[in-house]
Amino acid sequence: MTEQVLVKDKEIVVPGEKLAIGMSFLPGSGAYRDSEHIVAQRLGMVSVEGKVIKLIALSGKYLPKIKDKIVGKVIDVLMTGWRMELNSPYSAVMTLKDATSEFIARGADLRQYYDLGDYVVCQVVNVTSQKLVDVSMRGPGLQKLRGGRVVEVSPQKVPRIVGKEGSMVAMIKQATGCEIIVGQNGWIWLSGEPEGEVVAEQAIRKIEQEAHLGGLTDRMATWLGDKTGKSVAPRGGAQ
Amino acid sequence: MSVYSKRFDGRGFDELRSMSAKVGVIPRADGSAMFQIGKTMAYAAVYGPRDLHPKFMQNPETGILRVNYNMMPFSGHGNRVRPGGGRRSKEISMVIQNALLPVLNLKEYPNAVVDIFVELPQTDAGTRCAAITAAAMALADAGLEMKDLVCAVAAGRVMDKVVLDLNYLEDSHEDGADIPVAILPNSGKVTLLQMDGEVTREQLKEAITKAKDACKKIYELQKAALKERFVRE
Numbered sequence: 001m002t003e004q005v006l007v008k009d010k011e012i013v014v015p016g017e018k019l020a021i022g023m024s025f026l027p028g029s030g031a032y033r034d035s036e037h038i039v040a041q042r043l044g045m046v047s048v049e050g051k052v053i054k055l056i057a058l059s060g061k062y063l064p065k066i067k068d069k070i071v072g073k074v075i076d077v078l079m080t081g082w083r084m085e086l087n088s089p090y091s092a093v094m095t096l097k098d099a100t101s102e103f104i105a106r107g108a109d110l111r112q113y114y115d116l117g118d119y120v121v122c123q124v125v126n127v128t129s130q131k132l133v134d135v136s137m138r139g140p141g142l143q144k145l146r147g148g149r150v151v152e153v154s155p156q157k158v159p160r161i162v163g164k165e166g167s168m169v170a171m172i173k174q175a176t177g178c179e180i181i182v183g184q185n186g187w188i189w190l191s192g193e194p195e196g197e198v199v200a201e202q203a204i205r206k207i208e209q210e211a212h213l214g215g216l217t218d219r220m221a222t223w224l225g226d227k228t229g230k231s232v233a234p235r236g237g238a239q
Numbered sequence: 240m241s242v243y244s245k246r247f248d249g250r251g252f253d254e255l256r257s258m259s260a261k262v263g264v265i266p267r268a269d270g271s272a273m274f275q276i277g278k279t280m281a282y283a284a285v286y287g288p289r290d291l292h293p294k295f296m297q298n299p300e301t302g303i304l305r306v307n308y309n310m311m312p313f314s315g316h317g318n319r320v321r322p323g324g325g326r327r328s329k330e331i332s333m334v335i336q337n338a339l340l341p342v343l344n345l346k347e348y349p350n351a352v353v354d355i356f357v358e359l360p361q362t363d364a365g366t367r368c369a370a371i372t373a374a375a376m377a378l379a380d381a382g383l384e385m386k387d388l389v390c391a392v393a394a395g396r397v398m399d400k401v402v403l404d405l406n407y408l409e410d411s412h413e414d415g416a417d418i419p420v421a422i423l424p425n426s427g428k429v430t431l432l433q434m435d436g437e438v439t440r441e442q443l444k445e446a447i448t449k450a451k452d453a454c455k456k457i458y459e460l461q462k463a464a465l466k467e468r469f470v471r472e
Contacts, residue, residue, distance in 0.1 A: 059380060061287070
């Protein structure tokens with residue numbers, strides 16, 4: 001029996017497609033073993049790392065993961081906290097203690113702090129097997145979002161929008177003069193001059209559409225340069 | 240026994256009607272696909288995993304799959320299909336759900352639901368098979384964990400011949416049988432097998448073998464349609 005990888009690196013595969021043959025290969029995320037074969041378990045892009053064959057997801061819903069920084073929306077006020085929507089099948093709870101460092105008196109109206117419909121940046125602190133999620137706003141950069149707009153993208157595209165060490169989002173910020181906060185759940189908050197916000201949103205949509213193609217950073221630099229009339233460098237400053 | 244010497248539409252006995260497939264036809268859905276075989280056309284939209292209501296349907300062990308099959312009022316032969324659900328569509332929804340569930344892994348989504356809506360704007364027999372084929376592509380497009388795709392085709396008998404992919408004239412023939420089959424293309428396992436009419440043991444075996452071969456063609460089309468979404472422009 002010959003041992004070999006049956007697909008090319010970065011190839012798009014469909015569920016059930018055989019990726020490799022041989023017992024020395026290991027299935028990574030999105031793949032499973034069926035006797036001597038490694039088989040794709042979802043629609044995705046193949047990534048071969050030595051003997052591990054995994055799939056990079058191209059679509060799907062956000063599943064909360066501990067330590068993810070996300071943008072959440074307050075959908076309900078509870079006795080001792082707030083319920084948040086996360087662009088996910090599951091909602092999260094933020095308790096009083098995790099919400100603010102301010103003192104909140106017993107019996108206070110919690111809507112004074114975070115009202116229904118408010119957007120906040122928060123962090124996932126716990127996820128149970130039944131997908132009960134706790135989020136917290138204690139930490140650097142975790143805050144209530146005032147003004148601006150929220151754009152929804154596919155959560156799988158978030159790493160491309162952020163770029164290597166935040167290079168892509170830094171470039172958009174520099175070109176449009178917007179403040180941008182990218183949540184791992186696919187909600188992105190933008191705030192700036194209206195014209196800048198429009199360009200930033202278009203830029204994000206463009207990245208989302210071309211996320212699986214190579215040479216994206218350079219193409220975005222040119223595109224942003226044309227749109228804003230500024231000179232945009234691919235490595236435009238730190239975030 | 241009378242002889243079925245030539246098919247009504249001139250096809251070969253093992254020949255499928257012309258097919259086409261497209262993925263991502265409904266932008267607002269989490270996954271969607273269209274599958275067309277001859278004059279039968281199915282659109283499938285997948286939403287979820289998402290919060291499940293009513294709450295009593297929630298299962299804390301796993302996510303559930305809900306299928307809604309619907310023939311549009313103007314589909315078929317122009318003698319208006321009664322709009323909305325009925326006994327027939329409810330049963331077909333259930334068999335589609337049973338045909339798709341074995342490949343899905345919804346363990347990661349306790350208490351949640353995946354909804355599939357299949358709409359058929361134009362029908363000429365073989366609707367449950369077209370629905371399954373479209374729904375399998377839509378589920379893959381939604382990024383759900385699946386062991387395999389699912390392909391389905393109707394086999395059957397008209398008079399003395401075993402035929403594939405029956406159209407309405409053959410399906411409703413007085414001396415015949417309709418055998419819809421759904422197959423997992425990589426393992427060859429069967430997830431749907433129904434029969435309306437009578438066949439001999441040999442004819443049934445032949446029908447299933449032929450359906451398995453035909454499913455390979457459908458599988459290639461599904462694969463191509465799913466990959467086409469991500470090709471370099």
